[in-house]
Amino acid sequence: MITAVKGTQDLLFPEVRRWQQLEAAARGLFERYGFGEIRTPLLEPTELFVRGIGDETDIVAKEMYTFQDRKGRSLTLRPENTAGVARAVVEHRLHDSPQHARLYYIGPQFRYERPQKGRYRQFHQMGIEILGEGAPGADAEGIAVAVDLLDAAGIPAATVQLNSVGCAECRPPYVALLKASLAPRVSELCGDCRRRLETNPLRTLDCKVPSCQPVLDAAPRLDEGLCAACADHHRAVREILDLLRISYRVRPRMVRGLDYYVRTVFEVTSEALGAQDALVGGGRYDGLLRALGGPDAAGFGWALGMERLLMAMPPLPGERLPRVYLAWSGAGTYARVLLLARELRAMGVAVLVEHQERSFKSALKRADRLNARWALLVGEEELESELYTLKDLASGGQQALAAADVAARVREEAP
Ligand SMILES: [Zn+2]
Ligand SMILES: [Zn+2]
Structure with a gap:
């Protein structure tokens, strides 16, 4: 008997109805916020993810499905969708087209991770990208879309976790300060933190290992290292969230996994799934388009893992088919x-x-x-x-x- 590849699953009726329902609710909501759908290929040049996500991230270093095609080109099954959307925007010059400034996607992604409950190697994400809008209102509105979607899906007790990771001006001096403060206590840090201290020191901040916490708590705070422009932006995002009555918690040590974020990063967690794991994650990525050979344009986006959301979604009433x-x-x-x-x-x-x-x-x-x-x-x-x-x-x-x-x-x- 031939079985499905480990970490993948067949979606059967009536379970598939819940997927259709979530997708329909999301499409309706995205379109009410002015987003149009984009469908990019599952297969992209490996280089796209190395440049667009960063080769120091776990995704690129350990989790990609990468192989050579018959002509020896290195291809990768997309591990996330933002890099592919950014590539399409640059390739088709969509940044010059106001009609394409707000994009959404829904589809499968692939990561070679250890399969566990709610986590698959072929998993599904939906997400939005707002291009060319650098104003803090775009961040707040993008977060509002995520909150509205979880609300529509009936997810209880969703909380927005918010932070700013600074910009190309203020982050390097902060990272230098962080490195200097952690260096004398390096023996107290876990192996991952020691490695990150060399490759990507900012990521030590969101280490979950208990023994690292006292050292990291004593480190200089990211929000105290922001330049005036980043601090203003961060304050404005919070003010607009207040105005929209979206509750959030500032988490000064949250940095998110991807290298390209600047200023706003956020996650949405739900008590229904344990507060550790985010249902939605995203942030501002000004500079990503330029890193892919495009213009110096602003960007903001998030992605949501559909398997995990469906685990938290209340069940649908039983349905009889055929009618x-x-x-x-x-x-x-x-x-x-x-x-x-x-x-x-x-x-x-x-x-x-x-x-x-x-x-x-x-x-x-x-x-x-x-x-x-x-x-x-x-x-x-x-x-x-x-x-x-x-x-x-x-x-x-x-x-x-x-x-x-x-x-x-x-x-x-x-x-
Ligand atoms: Zn800054
Ligand atoms: Zn650690």
Whole structure:
């Protein structure tokens, strides 16, 4: 037996309905905020992620699905979508087109991680990118979209965690200060922190290892090292969030995993999933487009892991599909039933036709196994009168109705 690749999964009905529902809610919300969808390839040149995410990040260093194609080019299955969107923006010069300044995506991403509950190697993200808007209002509005989405999905107790990681002006002096302050206590730090101190000192700040906490707590604070422009931006973002009544917590040691962030970084966590793991993460990435050969344009975006969100989403009410199971008996009935099914579908009813002649008793058994909501029974008598027997499989009641009335009755209930 051939099984699915480790860390991937098949999404089956009715679970897939929850995905469709989340996607539909997200599309509606994104479009109300003026976003248009972009679909980029799953496969990109490896170089894109090395330049766009940074080769010191865990994603690029350890987690990418990278291989050579038949011509020896190094390709990678996208581990996230922002780099691909940024590449498309530069390639098609979308930064010159106000119509393309707000983009959203929904789709699979790939990371070679240890599979665990809610974490897959093929996983799904949805996210937004706001391009060319450097004003703090864009950050706050972007965060509002995430909050509204979790609200629409019924996620309880979502909290925004907020920080500023500074800019190219103020971060290097801060990082130098941080390194100098950690150097004398390096023996107290975990192995990851020691390594990061050499490769990416800022990332020591969000270490979760308990023994590192006293050392990191004593280190100089990132928010105290911000330049005036970054401090103003950070304050303005918070003021607009206050205005929008979006509650947040400033977490001065939160830095996020990706190298390209400047100023605002944020996460949204939910108590429903344990406050450690973020449902949404993102921030401002001015300079990313330039790093990919594009213009010096501002950018802000976030991504949300759909598997984890669906784990926290309340279940949908049970649904019966097909709506109507159409069974028949008697010579000459089948041809009429095929036409009747088309007629009903044209009136917006989901119908499954039985292709074998069966006794109504056996037809009802089959309808039950199919989990149908209704059975429509057509015999020679019904054919004659054009009144069909619609049986409610939940209550057991039945009525004789003309085709249009069958459709109206079935449609009365929202699917
Ligand atoms: Zn700054
Ligand atoms: Zn550590």
